[in-house]
Amino acid sequence: MSTRTCPCGLPTSYDDCCGRSHTGAAAAPTAEALMRSRYSAFVQGDAGYLLRTWHPRTRPARLDLDPGMRWTGLEILATTDGSAFHTTGTVTFRASFRGGSLHERSRFERVDGAWVYVDGEFLD
DSSP states (O other): OOOSBOTTSOSSBTTTTHHHHHHTSSOOSSHHHHHHHHHHHHHHTOHHHHHHTBOTTTOOSOOOOOTTOOEEEEEEEEEEEOSTTOSEEEEEEEEEETTEEEEEEEEEEEETTEEEEEEEEEOO
């Protein structure tokens, strides 16, 4: 059991936060929660989780993560829809890494009741 703070930026342990999604113990209840868990999966190098939470129509056949990439923080800038009452949603975020940052607006949809990542638009 890990007591380290979750990489997604919420003030809780990884095991009680995104780790539950990564192990399959819990599904992300909102598009933002899925975004946070996917960011944490990038930090952890968990390509399997990223592929499992990618929409089937846009999912790549494989995902090769750079083992040298060091993610350093996530900032959620805006969300649109994406709650338990929606079937689609967007999350605008800035993910920082050693040497820069990624600013993106990601689109999410529900597939069989579960939130999945569809695609994203780079904003700068």
